[in-house]
Every structure is written in structure tokens, then in C-alpha cells.
Amino acid sequence: MKDNELKFSLPMLDAPRTARVRFRKVGNLQYISHLDLQRTFSRVLVRAGLPLWYTKGFNPHIKMVFGMPLPVGAESECEYLDIRIEREMSDEEIKDRLNAELTHELAVAEVYPAERHFCEIAFAEYEYTVHTAGADEALTARVREALSTRPLTAIKRSKSGEKEVDLLDFVHRFTVEATDGALIIRAVLAAGEGNYLNPDLLITALREKTGILSGDPMQESYRILRRRALLADGITEFR
């Protein structure tokens, strides 16, 4: 039986510290919204018995800052959460305690001292696995061409309303190949604050332009996996 009181016996730090948590959100959990994920983590952090720092106001609460948004229906290996700790506990122990309270679909990969601000994330690398009819060389070429020929238009929705954009403005680089009857698209897309592309829009645009995924929805499927968060150079991994 775990004991949530243990945290009170740990030595206090001179000042609260930030621990960065990198976790995955895959499988069934791609359908959990950001708001629900926040609520989930607020409880996971508590039951993991972490020595959390609480705000000192009238209504004390813990501090959680999440990295870039992930749309419902996309999976990720690189979700980030910053938490504040006020007593001594190693990153490794934080990781183990969190993983004891999570399922494998939301497992923590790494806990470490933050090196950069979330606002320095500029790109993210995605892997699309598209199970669609006739995923062969010809289709690969069609998709490749669509991703190289301006404009690849789509309607982008934001707080300020809808507007038509050229998705290629958001595509940094890509590769397309066909393996085992599936189309694999790897793409580095804009993922910065104020310059962010919902990765699902690429599927929508490609469906319209190349006809992928327009057969029987019970026979065809796709998966979007965010693999890495990258800095402005499009190469260096965010830490």
C-alpha cells in the first residue's frame, strides 16, 4: 500500500524547482481532449505522492504547464509537462512514481531539468500511417507531388475565424513511401506558438487532392504519430 504522506518527510528545497516530464499519449488515449488530460494529470501527480508546490493564494493549486497542443485523434511520443516540486526527489523517482499511476498508453518516457522554454518549439515531426486502397508507387508519387505543388489549400480554423491557407507554408520537409500496403508519410510541420498546423489538416487536404482514404471507412484507416519536437532550425530536438 502506497503512502501519500511520505512526501511530507522529504527535505525541503531552498526554492521550488521545475521538472520537465516527457510522456506519450497513444492508442485509445488519442481520443482524450487536452482539458481532460489536464484534469487527469492533476490527479496523477497527487496520487503519485510527489512533493508538489502549491500556489500560495486564497485557493492553493498545483502548477502544471503543458507544451504544444495535440489534436484529438493524433498520437504522440513527445508530450511535455512542466511541474513544480518543493522537496527533494530525484527525476528518476518522479518518473517511476508517475508511471505507477499511468497506463502504458500515457507512460512517462523521461523526467529531466528543463533546458528551453516551450515557446522555442518551432516544428514537430509527424509520422502518418495511411491504410488506403492501392497504396503503391503510383499513389506515393501522387502524394509526393501534392506535397510539392503549391498551393495545397485547406481551411484553417482559429480563434480569429476561418481562412484558406496553403498548407505547404507549414511543411518544412517530408518523405513518402509505401510499405506493407500502407502509405508512410513523414513530415516536419510548423508547431510553434502562433504558427501551428493541426496535423489532421494535412490528411483532409490530401484526401481531397489525391483521393486517399475516400473508400470504405471501415476498410481504410490512418494514424498520426508525433515523434519529436524541434527547434527553429528544424533539426535540433527540443529539450
Added chain:
Amino acid sequence: MNEKISQVLRSVQKPGRYCGGEYGATIKDKSAVKARFAFCFPDTYEIGMSNLGMRILYGVLNREDDIWCERVFAPWVDMQEKMREHSIPLWAHESGDPLTDFDIVGFTLQYEMCYTTVLQMLRMANIPLRADARGESDPIVIGGGPCAYNAEPLADFFDCFSIGEGEDNLVEVTKLQIRMKEEGRYTRAAFLHEAAATIRGIYVPSLYEVTYNADGTIAAITPKYDDIPARVEKCIMHDLDKSFFPEQVVMPYIEAVHDRIMLEVYRGCIRGCRFCQSGMIYRPVREKSPEVLNKQARCLYDATGYEEISLTSLSISDYTQLEPLTRALLEWTDRNMVSLSLPSLRVDSFSKELMDRIASVRTSSLTFAPEAGTQRLRDVINKNVEEADLMRAVRTAFAGGKTNVKLYFMQGLPTETAEDLEGIATLASRVVHEYYQTPERPKGRSPQVTISVSCFIPKPFTPFQWEAQDTMEMLEEKQAYLGSKVTDRKVRYTHHDAKVSRIEAVLARGNRRLGAALELAANEGFCFDAWDEFFDYEKWISVLERTGLDPAFFANRAFGLDEVLPWDVIDCGVTKEFLKRERARAYEGNTTPNCREKCSGCGANRLGGVRAVCPTGCGGAK
């Protein structure tokens, strides 16, 4: 979850309702278990995940190595459409397997208006609707929960019902099925007969013959075999300190209606309000000890990380150990930033001290339930609350900084007069007046008193089970009358839909003949009738008419005191003699002391019970 369902989730609202994968869910190897139990909640995921009974029974069943219990919820209408479009049958949350793969499919029946959703779920699962149409390979369909006390309207669709507290008998039923299958002597008929004959609290409707008089009332309910009970006695857990307690909770990702720790403090209620079914069917009152509760609360906190603990029971301030319990809890909850809430406060026990201690009262609003507008009528219903109590409670609340008070009332109660209705408006105005008489009230703010008025529905196993419900015209007229009496601008008046209340009364006091109407309703696509946006009164009246049933016969008729009632086949502990006595006292305007003051001889204490609040008979706390 299978790929088919997963892809569909891209195109429905709130996919988090369906995706599963929750922390704390029980996953077993289906080839290594002997029985699979699908526990169905006939409403949405958010509502079902708030249900404490489901949490307990899920844990009880999964504690058995050879049983795997999974959860099933009613898919919302957009999902139902996708399922039809892609031929996806109703699936269980953990494995994603269709319900036809299961050995037992159980439904918890929490409110009458869920019946059509139950039937829709059976249809979505491709399980034959009628019990007599099911084959040997179909699952056994069992029902439980408060509505199982009169499940006669559902008798055609269920193989059996579990009456009372199901912790023991659901496991026994499942184990019996395993045993009979292993011994090679399982047939549906043999199994149901043996379950009815050997397991307490199991009611198999098909084994009882119901005959009717010419006027449509019941002539007799007769068991078809000698070895099954003429009346099925409900099950209770004798010692709540020792009964199963789920230490592992399935944590929903999306927000459940009650997204907090629910600590069940005791079962039953000492009060005996004469309209209240819960106050009767959960007797005898059995408490948990504060030590056990504190330990369980701690355990739930460690297992969930919830920031709020709600002490649940029918009337929390009647718990004899409330002081030691809250003291023990506060020793660690404050330090961990966990708040306490008490959802069921009575006005006569509401004190400043209690208010200071409890989080729910840190909000600006408080709720009390005087139920009736005059002392005379409150005595008739045995509410045992006086106006002075209410005034004291609201004064305390106002002095403590509250400005909003919500008051629950019921209209259409037996013996109700215009004066009683007017009394509701008057009482609300007096509460407003009390605000301005309270010197410590919040300065510069005005009070808001909301009166929420529901319609009286006669329920089985209450002293008012024989009463006629007001006709809909009367209910609506009374609603308008009360509305005209609410002139105070600080008072807001809301009321329930009389139409829903009428259909609820029909189902609550219905007999087996209603099965035909429910079947027609299911075939015409009725679902989610507990949701205002789907309830259609005209359609209900139409299905009743087309099946030759008169709603007034069930809802608006005074049942004869000597009439055989559809639910006479069930023994809920409380005797019919007691209910008749209470009814007579109601008409005399006499109140009955609560169980702690004086035993009123309801009969439930013969069922036993440890730490039972009953001064005679069961040797419980004095």
C-alpha cells in the same frame, strides 16, 4: 479496442466516452476466465461512471479470478447512428468485445425512465429483446438496483433480477452458471430454476404466473414450482465494515457527473418520509464505523488523487458518528488540500460548526428540502422539519456569507390543498425576509431563493404506494397556481415536467402488461427518455394506447388497500402492515418518530444488520 471502433471515434462527439483505457480498469485474459459479466449502465458514460453501486459490484466480481466483469454504457445518439451505419454491435468497454460474447449481461436500474435505453442497448447488442426468445448461447440478462423492486414492466425482457444489495448474490449467480456449465447440466431453464430456488434475492419473473381480475387488477402471483419462494426476500450486507470496499477505482479521463471520492457512510435512512422509496427499501439502517471510513477514505485518496471527498448517504447529518469521522478526516485532508462535502443536509441539523467544516458550503449557495409548504402537510409526509428549523438554518447560512438558497418541494402530495401550495411561496418569501433580518448578512448584496418543485410520484414500498397521482391537468394547474403566488422578485420558481412525472408513475407502479408497450416503444426507437430532449409524451401515450393500456390505471388510480400489488412478490424487509399503518397516520396528520428515537416496527430489522440504528430488535447502536 478494435480498429473499427477506433476509426469511428474520429467522427463522434466526446470520443473520450468510448475509448476506454482508463487507469484502474480491470483487464483479464478472456481465455483464462470461466465467466464474462457485462455490467451495463443504461445511460451515458459520464453518468454511469458516477455510480457508486457499479463501482462496488465491478470490484466484487473482478475479485473472483474466474470472472471478468466489464463495463458497458449507452452510446450517445450520434454514436448509435455510426454503429448502425457500420454494423458495429454494442461492445464492452474493456475488451471491445460484443455483448453476445458474454455469459451474463447485467443492467443496473436506477430510474424508471431508463427502461427504454435498456431495451435499446439489448437491441444494439443483438440480444433478443424478450427473454423467451433467447437461445441457449445467448447471455443471461439480469437486472438490479432500486427499480428492480418493481421490475414487472421489464419482466418480459429480463431472465432474472437481483433484489437488494448485490455484493453476494451476483457472484453466486455467476458461480452457479460456471458450475452448471462445468458439470454439463447448464440450460437456461435449469439454471434460472436453480438460481431462484437456491440463491437469496434472485427473482426469476418467468417462474411466477400472474393472473388478472376483469378490472385489470392482479388476482394472484403464483410461483410455478414448490421449491422457489412465494416472495423473494431482498439481500443485505450485514456488516458494512466488513463488506467489500473497492480500493481500486476506475479513473475516467473525461469528467464524470460526480468526479470525486464518494464515501458511503451508511445505508438506509432513519427518517421515514412517507413518499420516499429510498427511505424504505434500504432499511435497516446500517452504519460503518468512523475508523473504517477514515481508512477507506485515505485509501481512496491514495488511489485516485481526487481533491474532494463527498460523504454520501441519504441524510448525512443523521450519521451517529459524524463528529468523530469529520475530525479524523480533517487530520489529513487539510494538509493534503482535500476538501469535504456533505450533499444531503437536513435543516434541523445544520449548524455553524458544520458549515465551517464543510467545503460544499464554501460556495455561495445552499440547498435544503422542506418538501411541503405548510406544517400540516409536512406532518402528513412525516418530514419532521419545522419552519423554525429552516429559518435557523438559513440564518446561519446568511450569517456565514451565503446569499443563495435553493429549496426543494413536492407538489401533488396526498391531502394537498391550495393553502399548502401557497405555503411554498410564503415560505420562500419568509426566507428572503430572514435574510434582511440577519445582521451579519453579506453587505450590499441581495438574496436569491430558488424553489424547485417536483411532482409527487407514488412509489412501490412506500406508505403512499396506494395513492393516486394528480392528473396531469391538475399538476399543471397547480404549477400555474403556485406560479401566480410567487410574487417576490427575489424568489425564482422552477418545476419539473408533469408529463415525465406521469410516465414515471406509470412505470413505477406498472405490471407485466406494460411489457407490450415497452416492446413497441423499443421497436419505435425510444431511447434516453430520462433526457428532456428525447422524452416525447405524445409518443408514450400513443404506444400505451396502441397496446390497450390506460396510463390513468397505473398513475391516477388509488390502488385498493387489499389489492394484490404487482410488487407483492418482493419482500423488501419493510412490511405491508407497517406501510398501511404509516398511511393511516398520514391521513390523521400524525408524525412517526425517526428510527433513532423510537422503533416504529417497520419489520426490516428481522433481516439483521451490524451497527444498525434501531433501538429494538437488532442489537445495534443505541
